[in-house]
Amino acid sequence: MAWLLATNRILGRHPELAHQESFAQALRERGLTVDNSRISRWESGTRALPPRVVTAYEEALGLPAGTLAAVAMAVCRAPGAKQPPATTADQRALLSQSDLDALFGRAESGTATGADWLRLATELGCYERIYLSPSTWQRLSTTLLNELTRSVGAAWVRRQEASQVLLGHAAARRHLFRAIGEVVTHPWAQVVDPALHLFRDVDDPSAGGLLLRLIEHDSPMLRRTAAGIVPGKLARGHYGADAHPQLEQVAALGLRGPWKNGRGLHAVDLAITLPDASLRRLLRTLRDPAQVERVERARATGLLVTAETARNTTRAVTTPVQEATAGAVIADTDRMLMSLTQDALFHAHRDRRAQAATLLAASPYADALADRCLDLVGSSPEFVAGRLMSLVQRVGLGSKRGQAIELAAASTQLPTTRMHALVGLGLARNPLEAHEARQVMTVAETDPHDALRQSALFALGMNAPHEAQRLTEHTDPVISQRASWWQEHGSALHDTDDVAPDPTPIAEPGWIPAPRQR
Numbered sequence: 001m002a003w004l005l006a007t008n009r010i011l012g013r014h015p016e017l018a019h020q021e022s023f024a025q026a027l028r029e030r031g032l033t034v035d036n037s038r039i040s041r042w043e044s045g046t047r048a049l050p051p052r053v054v055t056a057y058e059e060a061l062g063l064p065a066g067t068l069a070a071v072a073m074a075v076c077r078a079p080g081a082k083q084p085p086a087t088t089a090d091q092r093a094l095l096s097q098s099d100l101d102a103l104f105g106r107a108e109s110g111t112a113t114g115a116d117w118l119r120l121a122t123e124l125g126c127y128e129r130i131y132l133s134p135s136t137w138q139r140l141s142t143t144l145l146n147e148l149t150r151s152v153g154a155a156w157v158r159r160q161e162a163s164q165v166l167l168g169h170a171a172a173r174r175h176l177f178r179a180i181g182e183v184v185t186h187p188w189a190q191v192v193d194p195a196l197h198l199f200r201d202v203d204d205p206s207a208g209g210l211l212l213r214l215i216e217h218d219s220p221m222l223r224r225t226a227a228g229i230v231p232g233k234l235a236r237g238h239y240g241a242d243a244h245p246q247l248e249q250v251a252a253l254g255l256r257g258p259w260k261n262g263r264g265l266h267a268v269d270l271a272i273t274l275p276d277a278s279l280r281r282l283l284r285t286l287r288d289p290a291q292v293e294r295v296e297r298a299r300a301t302g303l304l305v306t307a308e309t310a311r312n313t314t315r316a317v318t319t320p321v322q323e324a325t326a327g328a329v330i331a332d333t334d335r336m337l338m339s340l341t342q343d344a345l346f347h348a349h350r351d352r353r354a355q356a357a358t359l360l361a362a363s364p365y366a367d368a369l370a371d372r373c374l375d376l377v378g379s380s381p382e383f384v385a386g387r388l389m390s391l392v393q394r395v396g397l398g399s400k401r402g403q404a405i406e407l408a409a410a411s412t413q414l415p416t417t418r419m420h421a422l423v424g425l426g427l428a429r430n431p432l433e434a435h436e437a438r439q440v441m442t443v444a445e446t447d448p449h450d451a452l453r454q455s456a457l458f459a460l461g462m463n464a465p466h467e468a469q470r471l472t473e474h475t476d477p478v479i480s481q482r483a484s485w486w487q488e489h490g491s492a493l494h495d496t497d498d499v500a501p502d503p504t505p506i507a508e509p510g511w512i513p514a515p516r517q518r
Contacts, residue, residue, distance in 0.1 A: 002045035027039075108136075149191045160197075190486060224263055251274065265350065317373060408440065431492075443456035
């Protein structure tokens with residue numbers, strides 16, 4: 001988190017604040033007692049970051065309220081975090097009754113930003129006991145979960161953390177559980193991961209039991225989503241020894257299939273999270289030596305690939321990214337950029353990949369990272385190409401949206417690469433243009449792979465809602481029902497206070513070779 005503060009200050013939209021003295025003055029104007037040495041300690045991680053400091057950084061740097069605070073809260077919730085989770089973005093003073101009424105009004109009317117939701121949740125979290133009528137709780141929970149499902153970028157991060165804060169309060173938890181259940185049990189649900197993922201940090205038997213049932217559900221989407229969350233709950237100690245036999249079977253089944261897709265990655269994550277005795281039993285059931293080697297390497301190194309592949313690919317990505325973004329400002333290699341990029345691409349635990357990608361997406365490097373990853377996809381081995389596209393999906397499309405369209409529409413590309421490209425188009429900050437929507441529509445209607453058709457409909461539902469609406473009358477009942485879900489729930493949600501500048505294309509670093517993989 002310290003790195004994120006430093007990069008946003010040094011490489012952000014206000015070059016004059018890259019100088020510590022100028023920034024110190026900006027913080028003093030916001031009521032902080034600060035000097036250059038204290039800024040250095042905050043940005044080096046040697047001094048704890050109070051919530052009010054993170055808020056002051058946001059204000060001074062002109063960032064939307066809660067964007068850095070929400071990332072800080074997410075980082076603090078990770079297993080082994082040095083600091084306990086922050087309970088509020090800023091606890092300087094409780095809100096007045098009129099301000100609180102205004103927050104409730106915006107939340108219930110669907111006009112609240114992510115900052116509003118985070119402020120409302122943290123305000124309620126300041127009280128040990130809260131009373132709201134059950135209908136009010138349910139309206140808030142249902143609205144928040146619906147918005148979380150469709151949110152993009154800072155809108156998603158802030159609502160994600162608002163949801164986590166409310167889940168930590170007994171008065172809100174059962175209502176949020178019910179709202180999550182409504183998302184999951186919808187017969188044609190198209191997006192369930194954001195809602196189900198809230199269960200990861202909740203040590204509740206009903207939440208853990210539901211996920212164990214879902215990993216054997218008839219729906220491939222529910223099975224896949226639950227399989228990606230269960231390892232995180234196991235790592236947090238939410239499952240006892242009685243669940244280990246079932247988890248061993250789930251991991252074994254996933255490892256016997258194609259390991260390069262999401263299911264295989266989740267199986268590796270689960271396998272290396274199991275206790276030693278369970279892992280030994282699991283490995284004895286695997287007949288393919290390559291499978292055993294992959295699991296043992298992931299357990300020993302924490303990587304999905306060899307150390308050489310991880311190192312070479314990471315260097316090929318980050319060297320031109322730093323040159324394009326910070327070449328005139330940071331002379332030394334940004335080792336945290338390299339570390340986070342390697343984790344986001346190749347860490348064996350999904351949670352670590354997601355956390356690293358969240359930090360990168362909130363940094364000034366995000367657009368250049370997307371551009372460079374898209375450039376490397378065509379010259380990379382199959383698995384590495386998929387990992388590069390997964391990072392693009394997380395950090396945005398940069399300035400090379402056209403390349404993502406080409407990848408999504410090309411039947412000659414690998415299905416995993418195309419799926420990441422389609423989901424990335426759905427998460428992009430701008431709607432699909434007419435010619436882009438037509439290409440995605442073709443995939444949604446005619447591609448032989450159901451997962452690709454569903455991913456294409458995600459892109460249309462999020463960023464071309466009028467085209468998705470046309471599909472509600474499609475002759476294929478599966479397509480029409482999926483499109484109807486999008487019409488019912490709405491398109492991509494971008495907060496009005498999160499207006500990002502157009503990305504600048506990364507310079508073409510022709511002198512940097514594509515990584516050679518073994």
